[in-house]
Amino acid sequence: MPRPALRTAHATTLLSFALPVGVGVMFLLGWHAAVRISGSDLFPTPVEVGRGLLELARQGLLLKYVVASLFRVSWGFALAVAVGVPAGLLLGWYSRGFQAFNPMIQIFRPISPIAWIPVAILWFGVTDAAPIFLIFLASVFPITVSSIAAVQNMQPVYLRAAQNFGLSRGELFRQVILRASLPQIITGIRIALGVAWLVVVAAEMIAVNSGLGYLIIDARNAGKRYDLVVAGMVMIGVIGLVLDLLVRQLEKFDEVRWGYARR
Amino acid sequence: MMEPGNVQRSTPNVQRSNAEGASSLDVGRWTLDVERSSERAAIFIRDVSLTFPGKRLGDEIAVLDHVSARVAKGEFVCLVGPSGCGKSTLLNIVGGFLTASSGEVLVEGQPVHGPDPRRIFVFQENGVFPWLNVRDNVGFGLRGKSKEEREKTIAHYIAMVGLTGFEDAYPRELSGGMRQRVEIARALAANPDIIYMDEPFGALDFITRLKMRADLVRIWQAEKKTILFVTHDIEEAVQLADRVLIMSKRPATIQQVVEIDLARPRDLDSPRYLEKRDEIFRIMGMSLRVGETLSV
Numbered sequence: 172m173p174r175p176a177l178r179t180a181h182a183t184t185l186l187s188f189a190l191p192v193g194v195g196v197m198f199l200l201g202w203h204a205a206v207r208i209s210g211s212d213l214f215p216t217p218v219e220v221g222r223g224l225l226e227l228a229r230q231g232l233l234l235k236y237v238v239a240s241l242f243r244v245s246w247g248f249a250l251a252v253a254v255g256v257p258a259g260l261l262l263g264w265y266s267r268g269f270q271a272f273n274p275m276i277q278i279f280r281p282i283s284p285i286a287w288i289p290v291a292i293l294w295f296g297v298t299d300a301a302p303i304f305l306i307f308l309a310s311v312f313p314i315t316v317s318s319i320a321a322v323q324n325m326q327p328v329y330l331r332a333a334q335n336f337g338l339s340r341g342e343l344f345r346q347v348i349l350r351a352s353l354p355q356i357i358t359g360i361r362i363a364l365g366v367a368w369l370v371v372v373a374a375e376m377i378a379v380n381s382g383l384g385y386l387i388i389d390a391r392n393a394g395k396r397y398d399l400v401v402a403g404m405v406m407i408g409v410i411g412l413v414l415d416l417l418v419r420q421l422e423k424f425d426e427v428r429w430g431y432a433r434r
Numbered sequence: 435m436m437e438p439g440n441v442q443r444s445t446p447n448v449q450r451s452n453a454e455g456a457s458s459l460d461v462g463r464w465t466l467d468v469e470r471s472s473e474r475a476a477i478f479i480r481d482v483s484l485t486f487p488g489k490r491l492g493d494e495i496a497v498l499d500h501v502s503a504r505v506a507k508g509e510f511v512c513l514v515g516p517s518g519c520g521k522s523t524l525l526n527i528v529g530g531f532l533t534a535s536s537g538e539v540l541v542e543g544q545p546v547h548g549p550d551p552r553r554i555f556v557f558q559e560n561g562v563f564p565w566l567n568v569r570d571n572v573g574f575g576l577r578g579k580s581k582e583e584r585e586k587t588i589a590h591y592i593a594m595v596g597l598t599g600f601e602d603a604y605p606r607e608l609s610g611g612m613r614q615r616v617e618i619a620r621a622l623a624a625n626p627d628i629i630y631m632d633e634p635f636g637a638l639d640f641i642t643r644l645k646m647r648a649d650l651v652r653i654w655q656a657e658k659k660t661i662l663f664v665t666h667d668i669e670e671a672v673q674l675a676d677r678v679l680i681m682s683k684r685p686a687t688i689q690q691v692v693e694i695d696l697a698r699p700r701d702l703d704s705p706r707y708l709e710k711r712d713e714i715f716r717i718m719g720m721s722l723r724v725g726e727t728l729s730v
């Protein structure tokens with residue numbers, strides 16, 4: 172079939188919007204039909220989930236739980252960035268340090284944060300510190316590892332140019348090493364944020380009594396309210412998407428855009 | 435001014451004592467050269483050898499074999515030779531990014547101990563910082579200067595390389611030729627005495643390359659810098675240089691030096707130009723029948 176010779180930018184934008192919306196609508200319809208056909212009285216239809224969300228919002232619980240989860244993620248994640256980026260830059264730069272610490276990092280890294288839950292409860296009790304610790308653990312490794320790789324993969328020509336201009340150590344670090352690594356560090360941060368969000372929900376299922384993870388477990392235990400269970404899941408998904416979109420905005424700055432493949 | 439005795443004392447190394455042992459006449463010649471170089475030569479390369487250690491013992495790659503050369507102040511010298519012969523290696527030693535296995539390099543009469551902002555390198559793989567726009571790249575070597583002076587210098591050199599209007603553009607938005615212009619402007623803005631260039635136009639298309647060469651010669655005439663320019667392209671060398679140093683295959687020495695005493699701007703189909711070009715082709719042992727514009 173011949174393609175239209177001139178596709179306006181407007182039409183392209185419209186299409187890029189219409190396609191995912193279309194898939195979403197199909198999914199909701201399919202979901203609805205599946206519940207109706209199976210005749211399940213426990214699993215909710217999309218409409219019932221929507222009503223559940225409204226109910227939570229009216230009670231003020233929706234906002235409260237979202238804020239509680241975001242609060243924990245913010246702290247755990249901020250700590251991970253504060254530790255992981257400088258550590259990664261240093262280990263990426265000093266190969267002796269890398270040799271010394273890398274095996275330890277590689278041993279800790281594959282341990283799922285879920286496995287740390289008993290330890291977190293032991294150390295921090297049922298306080299906010301426990302999920303924050305778990306989120307920290309989950310995100311500090313991807314951030315550190317990508318920061319290390321960012322420095323190690325830096326094109327040597329930038330370093331040599333900088334040396335040629337007689338930069339001091341501090342200037343070299345701030346103006347060249349950090350700048351050259353930033354795109355890859357941001358990618359690491361984006362991946363880590365996804366993992367952090369994954370983990371907060373899991374952590375809240377066990378250790379605390381607020382947040383979206385708690386909502387899911389609580390709705391299930393207190394009266395099999397599966398509409399609220401799924402409502403919690405929907406919120407997790409939507410907020411995860413929003414977080415990712417937000418971090419992606421970082422990749423649009425001129426200072427880092429060069430580091431990503433052209434799209 | 436340096437005294438011969440001074441020079442000898444300031445440059446004790448194995449290579450030197452070997453040379454002295456071999457022939458006292460040699461020493462005399464070198465001393466004379468160094469003495470003269472302290473007045474005139476911007477770059478003085480003496481008996482430089484370099485061997486890269488191989489992966490295993492006995493795998494060493496001898497790249498440079500007693501290379502000696504000199505570049506006068508304000509001179510435009512091209513270094514040509516077959517690919518992989520050690521041109522970049524030699525330039526990196528002169529630029530202070532590599533240390534020779536033996537021999538010495540004096541720049542402005544001083545031994546080289548690493549890169550120096552008074553001599554700026556223009557890299558084969560383009561060393562413009564992609565996270566800075568054109569303005570900040572060109573101003574990179576001006577960190578100590580006042581704001582007004584910075585701005586004036588930046589504007590001056592951006593105009594000189596013909597990039598006025600692109601101050602806020604980022605390297606990824608520029609063509610390869612424009613990026614190379616940014617790097618040249620950045621080098622010039624730092625006001626070095628010497629510019630080292632390692633095949634700076636190698637990645638550009640033919641027309642852009644011709645244009646860049648013409649602009650480089652114009653800039654060099656205006657700025658009176660010393661330029662040591664590495665290329666594997668014989669035509670390029672004849673178009674640009676006052677003198678062409680021809681390197682042999684690895685392990686490389688300077689095989690011959692050809693003076694290009696042609697007035698600038700150079701006429702690329704004048705018999706004198708073609709004569710020089712063909713002379714270098716012959717020295718490098720290449721048949722001229724393959725094609726008139728063949729480059730190595």
Ligand SMILES: Nc1ncnc2c1ncn2[C@@H]1O[C@H](COP(=O)(O)OP(=O)(O)O)[C@@H](O)[C@H]1O
Pocket residue numbers: 486487495497515516517518519520521522523524684
């Ligand atoms: N760091 C290195 N270690 C080992 N061998 C090297 C290294 N750098 C260059 N070489 C070798 O030295 C030779 C000269 O390289 P180079 O100076 O880059 O040549 P060119 O004349 O093309 O610029 C090549 O054979 C190359 O493989």
Ligand SMILES: [Mg+2]
Pocket residue numbers: 521522523558632633
């Ligand atoms: Mg080279």
